Amino acid sequence: MSNPQMILVAGPYRSGTNDDPALIAKNVAAMTDVSLQLFRAGHLPVMGEWYALPLIERAGSRVIGDAAFNEIFHPVSRRLVAKCDGCLRIGGASAGAEGQRWFSAQSPYTVGTRTMDLTVFESTGGIFDSSTGTVATVPVGTATLTYVSCTSATLDYAFTAGDLNGRSGSIPLSRLGATPASCQTITQ
Secondary structure (H helix, E strand, O other): OOOOOEEEEEOOOOOOOOOOHHHHHHHHHHHHHHHHHHHHOOOEEEOHHHHHHHHHHHOOOOOOOOHHHHHHHHHHHHHHHOOOOEEEEOOOOOOOHHHOEEEEEEOOOOOOOOEEEEEEEEEEOOOOOOOOOOOEEEEEEEEEEEEOOOOEEEEEEEEOOOOOOOOEEEEEEEOOOOOOOOOOOOOO
16 A cells, blocks of 8 residues: 555444443454454554553553543543544444544635635534434634645644644645646646
8 A cells, every 4th residue: 555544443432331341342352353454454543442441541440431531531532533544433323433523624616726725624423424413513723725736735724713722733735546637737
């Protein structure tokens, strides 16, 4: 694979288990099986459990759902998803996975422009590839997409609301597919 991605595998951990260790282990095994498939396809899979569970143990958690567990378990995945290239949601209902969020950006586009000013939106709720759940989408920032060439661009972003208020940065982007024949290199 020429462009491996870091992909968060998210799914139920406790949901539907009544905290039965055997059922929790089955949920983790399902996420681990998918992670192995992603790895064999050339990607770098990650699971929040891989990061959270050792920290939860070190923090002195005595039982699933106690204060130490709740302090760490879901926040780890929320921080981790921000560093990943994608998120693959598997399995059934999951209070944690369904509490994840995703970002999108939107703007009108004029053919031939090299820079676009975008509004960044945060969406929460719902389940990917399902008609269940309610998705709430709100504006949380701005971004500028600058095309450097037919194969690369830069996304400069700034969050102005929500949990990430005040954070900003720049993400280099590159085309994943073939460059269309109609694309002409942009010159300064």
